Amino acid sequence: MDGTLFVGGGGPDYSEKQQLLLGYANRHGLIAGATGTGKTVTLQILAEGFSAAGVPVFMADVKGDLSGLAKAGSPDSKLHEPFTSRAAKIGYDDYAYAAFPVTFWDLFGEQGHPVRTTVAEMGPLLLSRLLELSEAQEGILNVAFRVADEEGLPLLDLKDLQALLVWIGENREKLSLRFGNVAVASVGAIQRRLLVLENQGGAAFFGEPALALSDLMRTDTEGRGIINILAADKLMAAPRLYSTFLLWLLSELFEELPEVGDPEKPKLVFFFDEAHLLFDGAPKALVDKVEQVARLIRSKGVGVYFCTQNPADVPEDILGQLGNRVQHALRAFTAKDRKDLRLAAETYRDNPRFSTEQAIREVGTGEAVTSLLERKGIPGMVERTLIRPPASQLGPIEVSERKALMNTSALAGKYDHTLDRVSAYEILQKRAQQAAQEAARAEEVAEEQETSAREYNSARRYSGGRVTRSTSRAPKAPDTFGSAMTEAVIKELKGTTGRRIVRGILGGLFKGR
Numbered sequence: 022m023d024g025t026l027f028v029g030g031g032g033p034d035y036s037e038k039q040q041l042l043l044g045y046a047n048r049h050g051l052i053a054g055a056t057g058t059g060k061t062v063t064l065q066i067l068a069e070g071f072s073a074a075g076v077p078v079f080m081a082d083v084k085g086d087l088s089g090l091a092k093a094g095s096p097d098s099k100l101h102e103p104f105t106s107r108a109a110k111i112g113y114d115d116y117a118y119a120a121f122p123v124t125f126w127d128l129f130g131e132q133g134h135p136v137r138t139t140v141a142e143m144g145p146l147l148l149s150r151l152l153e154l155s156e157a158q159e160g161i162l163n164v165a166f167r168v169a170d171e172e173g174l175p176l177l178d179l180k181d182l183q184a185l186l187v188w189i190g191e192n193r194e195k196l197s198l199r200f201g202n203v204a205v206a207s208v209g210a211i212q213r214r215l216l217v218l219e220n221q222g223g224a225a226f227f228g229e230p231a232l233a234l235s236d237l238m239r240t241d242t243e244g245r246g247i248i249n250i251l252a253a254d255k256l257m258a259a260p261r262l263y264s265t266f267l268l269w270l271l272s273e274l275f276e277e278l279p280e281v282g283d284p285e286k287p288k289l290v291f292f293f294d295e296a297h298l299l300f301d302g303a304p305k306a307l308v309d310k311v312e313q314v315a316r317l318i319r320s321k322g323v324g325v326y327f328c329t330q331n332p333a334d335v336p337e338d339i340l341g342q343l344g345n346r347v348q349h350a351l352r353a354f355t356a357k358d359r360k361d362l363r364l365a366a367e368t369y370r371d372n373p374r375f376s377t378e379q380a381i382r383e384v385g386t387g388e389a390v391t392s393l394l395e396r397k398g399i400p401g402m403v404e405r406t407l408i409r410p411p412a413s414q415l416g417p418i419e420v421s422e423r424k425a426l427m428n429t430s431a432l433a434g435k436y437d438h439t440l441d442r443v444s445a446y447e448i449l450q451k452r453a454q455q456a457a458q459e460a461a462r463a464e465e466v467a468e469e470q471e472t473s474a475r476e477y478n479s480a481r482r483y484s485g486g487r488v489t490r491s492t493s494r495a496p497k498a499p500d501t502f503g504s505a506m507t508e509a510v511i512k513e514l515k516g517t518t519g520r521r522i523v524r525g526i527l528g529g530l531f532k533g534r
């Protein structure tokens with residue numbers, strides 16, 4: 022068992038053990054197949070296997086059926102018989118029901134610990150993608166991030182970005198001189214997109230306390246990897262938020278984790294379910310970046326497993342990097358289906374025993390055409406593999422069981438309450454207040470001067486016009502943010518937030534700077 026993860030049985034009678042080598046598990050993977058062919062169970066048994074090997078896992082639960090990982094399967098289940106006979110068939114002698122350590126997460130904070138990040142960390146590129154901005158609008162967003170950087174305005178939550186955009190609208194003439202046309206229509210369009218995001222519940226996702234990546238990379242007292250399950254059922258209603266969030270998470274992992282070269286097992290395995298959402302209508306620039314992150318994140322010890330119905334959904338450059346593959350059945354109804362099938366089959370190392378293409382069409386439920394990396398990272402010859410049955414419960418746990426796990430989680434309480442620090446919104450608001458106060462004061466001064474001038478003039482006989490050329494101070498609003506910032510805020514900026522805002526070169530991968 023050492024250094025391997027048992028996937029199922031292959032060979033002519035399904036008795037040959039098919040194993041994923043943990044040392045190559047960071048060379049990414051693919052789980053594909055038509056609906057109802059066994060993808061979710063495969064996801065579940067892989068998560069079990071990684072956890073048992075001490076590897077933490079992150080996965081999104083799109084249909085709400087992965088929470089069963091937290092509970093042992095039961096001999097009373099009607100699946101007990103098919104599961105045990107399958108186990109016997111594949112020579113899975115130590116098959117036993119078991120529960121796994123699970124932490125639940127939820128962008129909306131309902132079915133798990135809230136997951137948040139800051140607007141600054143999301144960066145303009147991903148945010149543009151999230152908001153589906155046009156090129157011109159993306160340009161404005163870049164200006165906004167630049168201005169925030171220069172002026173030391175932390176962009177934490179959506180309120181901050183909204184306030185900054187208002188400010189940009191007000192100062193568009195001055196900004197246009199530096200950055201080119203800052204059209205009020207574009208600013209307005211971004212504001213409307215932000216409203217849509219708010220209506221989808223996206224506001225909850227931006228703010229603090231932001232997710233600490235180390236909280237996704239924990240093991241339990243027995244050394245098992247924690248399986249982090251992100252509730253994604255509701256999130257699926259906002260597919261852009263879903264895919265952008267996962268992409269953000271990948272880029273953060275990439276930025277923050279140290280290089281480890283080729284570890285004996287991954288530091289984290291990341292399952293990207295419904296991966297087609299990531300690539301649907303994605304601009305080439307984004308696909309290139311995903312490709313780049315996938316390529317580079319390997320050496321940080323993170324394995325990324327894309328799950329999708331059709332491997333044709335995954336761009337070729339990325340598909341080429343997915344070394345460990347579990348291909349469940351594909352349908353071949355239409356001409357396009359058949360073409361996709363042929364293309365999918367072509368990417369495998371053939372097994373003389375059968376035709377890959379035919380096997381992909383024929384495999385039964387819970388069976389798959391697998392190709393797992395061999396020593397030296399050589400793609401394994403394809404095998405028809407009967408995937409092992411799960412040790413944990415198939416299907417969701419009860420809401421009450423989930424609540425109980427959330428309450429006793431080691432992270433209970435850590436993320437529950439939002440923290441609203443002084444950031445762009447507050448600074449701009451304060452600045453506006455001060456400007457208003459100063460204007461009022463200036464008005465008073467002007468009034469006083471006018472009165473005294475009138476008195477002076479009336480005391481003289483002929484030279485009433487002169488005083489109007491007075492050099493007295495004109496009402497003047499402070500024109501740097503700095504003047505409105507308190508010491509405390511400046512100090513704050515020198516801390517983590519400031520550092521994050523201007524984060525450097527690798528941050529540029531997704532931050533678009």
Ligand SMILES: Nc1ncnc2c1ncn2[C@@H]1O[C@H](COP(=O)(O)OP(=O)(O)OP(=O)(O)O)[C@@H](O)[C@H]1O
Pocket residue numbers: 054055056057058059060061062063084100103104107386387388407408409410411415
């Ligand atoms: N490895 C397996 N061992 C035992 N039974 C399995 C296995 N894989 C699949 N099954 C059976 O097949 C059913 C369907 O599998 P699963 O839910 O994984 O399909 P799916 O591809 O995720 O479908 P969908 O696209 O609808 O999500 C399971 O409920 C289970 O009964």
Ligand SMILES: [Mg+2]
Pocket residue numbers: 060061062084
């Ligand atoms: Mg499924």
